[in-house]
Amino acid sequence: MQRLIRTGSFILLLLSGVSITAAVNASQAGSLKVFACEPEWASLVKELGGERIDAFSATSAYQDPHHIEARPSLIARLRQANLLLCTGADLEVGWLPMLLRQAGNQKVRVDQPGYFEAAAQVTRLDIPQQLDRSMGDLHAAGNPHVHLDPRRIQDIAEALLGRLIEIDPAGEAIYQQAYNDFTKRWQDAMQRWQQQAAPLKGQRIVVQHRDWLYLFDWLGIEIAGTLEPRPGLPTTAAHLQSLKKKLQQSPARMIVHAPHQSPRSAQKFARLSDLPVLELPYTVGGTADTQNLFALFDQIIASLTGPADE
Amino acid sequence: MKSHSLICAALAMGCAQNTLAQSTLTSTASTFNPAISLTLDGRYVSYDNDSEYELPGFMLGGEAGRNEQGFQLGHNELSLSGNIDDMFYAKFTAAIAEHEGETEMEVEEAVIQTSGLGHGITIKAGRFYSDIGYLNNQHAHAWDFTDAPLVYSALFGNQLIDDGLQFSWIAPTDLFIRLGVETTRGERFPAGGASNDGRGAQSVFAEFGGDAGISHAWQLGFSHWRADVEDRQSGGHAHDETVTETPSFSGDSEISAIDMVWKWAPDGNKRERNLTLQGEYFTRDEDGEIKLLGSDPLESSSYQGEQKGWYLQGVYQFKPRWRIGYRHDQLQADNRGDDADVLAEAGLDDEDHTPKRATLMLDYSHSEYSRIRLQYAKDDSYEDSDSIVYLQYIVSLGAHGAHRF
Numbered sequence: 001m002q003r004l005i006r007t008g009s010f011i012l013l014l015l016s017g018v019s020i021t022a023a024v025n026a027s028q029a030g031s032l033k034v035f036a037c038e039p040e041w042a043s044l045v046k047e048l049g050g051e052r053i054d055a056f057s058a059t060s061a062y063q064d065p066h067h068i069e070a071r072p073s074l075i076a077r078l079r080q081a082n083l084l085l086c087t088g089a090d091l092e093v094g095w096l097p098m099l100l101r102q103a104g105n106q107k108v109r110v111d112q113p114g115y116f117e118a119a120a121q122v123t124r125l126d127i128p129q130q131l132d133r134s135m136g137d138l139h140a141a142g143n144p145h146v147h148l149d150p151r152r153i154q155d156i157a158e159a160l161l162g163r164l165i166e167i168d169p170a171g172e173a174i175y176q177q178a179y180n181d182f183t184k185r186w187q188d189a190m191q192r193w194q195q196q197a198a199p200l201k202g203q204r205i206v207v208q209h210r211d212w213l214y215l216f217d218w219l220g221i222e223i224a225g226t227l228e229p230r231p232g233l234p235t236t237a238a239h240l241q242s243l244k245k246k247l248q249q250s251p252a253r254m255i256v257h258a259p260h261q262s263p264r265s266a267q268k269f270a271r272l273s274d275l276p277v278l279e280l281p282y283t284v285g286g287t288a289d290t291q292n293l294f295a296l297f298d299q300i301i302a303s304l305t306g307p308a309d310e
Numbered sequence: 311m312k313s314h315s316l317i318c319a320a321l322a323m324g325c326a327q328n329t330l331a332q333s334t335l336t337s338t339a340s341t342f343n344p345a346i347s348l349t350l351d352g353r354y355v356s357y358d359n360d361s362e363y364e365l366p367g368f369m370l371g372g373e374a375g376r377n378e379q380g381f382q383l384g385h386n387e388l389s390l391s392g393n394i395d396d397m398f399y400a401k402f403t404a405a406i407a408e409h410e411g412e413t414e415m416e417v418e419e420a421v422i423q424t425s426g427l428g429h430g431i432t433i434k435a436g437r438f439y440s441d442i443g444y445l446n447n448q449h450a451h452a453w454d455f456t457d458a459p460l461v462y463s464a465l466f467g468n469q470l471i472d473d474g475l476q477f478s479w480i481a482p483t484d485l486f487i488r489l490g491v492e493t494t495r496g497e498r499f500p501a502g503g504a505s506n507d508g509r510g511a512q513s514v515f516a517e518f519g520g521d522a523g524i525s526h527a528w529q530l531g532f533s534h535w536r537a538d539v540e541d542r543q544s545g546g547h548a549h550d551e552t553v554t555e556t557p558s559f560s561g562d563s564e565i566s567a568i569d570m571v572w573k574w575a576p577d578g579n580k581r582e583r584n585l586t587l588q589g590e591y592f593t594r595d596e597d598g599e600i601k602l603l604g605s606d607p608l609e610s611s612s613y614q615g616e617q618k619g620w621y622l623q624g625v626y627q628f629k630p631r632w633r634i635g636y637r638h639d640q641l642q643a644d645n646r647g648d649d650a651d652v653l654a655e656a657g658l659d660d661e662d663h664t665p666k667r668a669t670l671m672l673d674y675s676h677s678e679y680s681r682i683r684l685q686y687a688k689d690d691s692y693e694d695s696d697s698i699v700y701l702q703y704i705v706s707l708g709a710h711g712a713h714r715f
Contacts, residue, residue: 059578060524060577060578062524062577062578062579063577063578063579064579064580064581067579067580067581068580068713069573069580069711069713069714069715070712070713070714070715071519071521071525071527071573071715072517072518072519072520072527072528072529072715073484073486073519073520073521073527075480075488075519076480076481076484076485076486076487076519076520077484078481079430079480079481079482080482080483080484090710093710094678094710094711094712094713095410095712095713097712098712098713098714100425101399101423101425102432102480103430103480104424104427104428104429104430104431104432104478104480105430106425106427106428107428108425109396109425110393117676133539133677136677137677137678183422186580230677233676233677234631236628255647260577260579260581261581262581262582262630268693299465
């Protein structure tokens with residue numbers, strides 16, 4: 001057995017030698033490697049850098065960005081990154097500090113230009129007045145799900161442009177041009193979305209988790225209640241009953257949850273309240289019609305305004 | 311942002327808060343204070359028999375052994391960590407435990423590590439958990455079972471912790487490759503004597519890992535540890551009221567290990583359901599001499615030992631908060647020497663017994679910060695079969711724990 005272990009180690013060492021050589025050759029292609037914590041940021045940086053960017057997203061639309069492990073594959077990717085692009089505001093607090101510590105990449109350390117937190121670039125809502133763990137999984141820096149407000153996306157894009165130029169000055173003209181192009185298309189799209197979503201103003205919607213806060217803030221929708229009794233905690237029957245009572249006084253239009261959240265609580269409450277359930281795309285990817293940020297908001301607005309109430 | 315200004319105007323306090331948020335401060339685990347975390351662990355333990363604990367064929371040391379029965383404190387830990395400056399990160403962990411009525415504080419970790427070298431290189435110095443095996447560098451409260459696998463108890467006295475240096479490097483590849491070496495003091499079990507002027511133990515390790523599709527992740531590790539052991543003492547036992555003989559080993563000790571972990575979660579989303587399978591295999595070769603300290607005249611024997619052990623476990627989260635797990639442990643020893651009686655006195659006679667244990671656990675985590683666990687083990691690690699029940703809580707206060715792989 002001892003011999004087997006030694007032989008095994010030797011073969012793997014040889015293999016690693018081969019793959020390292022291959023990787024070094026590949027990295028000479030000269031692209032900026034971006035480690036995005038969430039797909040929305042991978043999509044945004046692609047808008048600003050196109051071919052010059054080699055973007056990797058650590059999570060997919062089907063994963064809850066709170067609940068990720070510092071997997072070997074993520075350490076390996078972060079090790080090679082020139083830029084880390086994450087939401088911040090403690091969304092990734094369970095795994096990002098660990099990844100950073102293990103990856104041994106000083107370019108993306110907290111104090112370096114290679115470290116970029118999107119939520120830190122914009123005003124955040126839901127900043128708790130009081131912090132206590134009995135209140136659930138609170139984020140001291142406020143609600144981190146800022147990417148669902150297109151106005152904030154624009155602000156973040158602008159800050160990101162500055163950062164890209166700082167890290168990769170040679171690409172300045174490319175980034176600037178891509179940013180101008182993106183801004184024009186984004187502003188046009190925002191006007192369109194706002195027109196389409198005008199009827200939604202003042203509506204009340206029940207959500208599973210407050211990840212829709214910024215979207216609703218932008219569209220003037222009110223959160224009628226959450227299925228989670230406290231942020232991050234699973235729902236309980238007692239909580240759903242009290243929510244039902246609350247809604248009898250001021251009714252809501254529907255229940256919304258994200259694809260990475262199990263539909264069970266929403267379905268349970270639907271039976272209780274007779275409200276329709278809508279699974280709303282939360283980020284880029286996952287389905288064929290949400291490949292980028294534009295398509296994501298197209299889909300979100302279409303779903304919310306569509307006849308698909310039932 | 312009109313609605314925001316309105317709220318601001320109405321609530322002066324909220325406005326102040328939001329101005330704060332508007333600054334481009336990035337968040338870190340703490341401001342200037344280190345991140346503090348306190349882990350509390352308490353248990354109720356029940357055994358079926360009262361026999362003295364042993365593992366036939368293995369000299370016990372470290373924290374191996376059996377707990378008391380009934381209500382008791384487990385592994386309570388206080389940990390402080392943070393960046394020292396732009397080059398170093400540090401972590402200190404003290405374990406507070408009670409042994410035979412006395413409260414003992416033990417420095418479990420006191421380590422600094424580089425954060426500014428780049429190129430995938432990290433150097434650690436101080437007291438740290440060795441990166442041998444998979445489970446070894448995890449804190450006891452992060453284990454999926456209340457107790458350590460039998461092979462960790464037998465070979466390491468639960469965990470290999472030592473003082474020294476570690477150098478590790480991560481390859482710039484999409485396949486995770488981490489290579490490292492450690493050189494340490496070699497005073498703590500299973501080394502002993504801090505030989506070679508306090509550089510008594512060395513280890514090397516190689517870890518590989520990656521994803522297989524969106525739903526699967528894996529890691530494979532190989533490691534090797536060796537030490538020049540001087541006078542490693544194992545628990546003594548009294549023959550009559552006056553004479554206590556303590557077995558002591560001096561010689562070479564080598565341990566090789568393979569570990570593998572495979573994790574599954576539908577679409578990589580661990581929140582609802584997930585499954586972890588993990589297994590480790592260790593083999594130890596020892597060559598040297600056993601003495602029975604305290605015997606008169608001094609009894610001794612040559613000793614060539616070959617010991618192996620493995621465990622395989624699966625833990626399944628079948629719904630949010632609830633996990634169930636099963637673990638199988640097995641050991642085997644083949645020890646030789648010129649005086650079989652001396653080896654037997656030292657606990658190195660395997661007594662034709664293959665130590666085994668089957669463990670079942672169920673745990674409930676109300677939040678990320680609390681866990682309650684019920685564990686049942688059918689323990690055949692020595693001749694008297696035992697049924698062991700643990701009821702345990704583990705909670706953590708303070709800094710958010712890390713979701714490690």
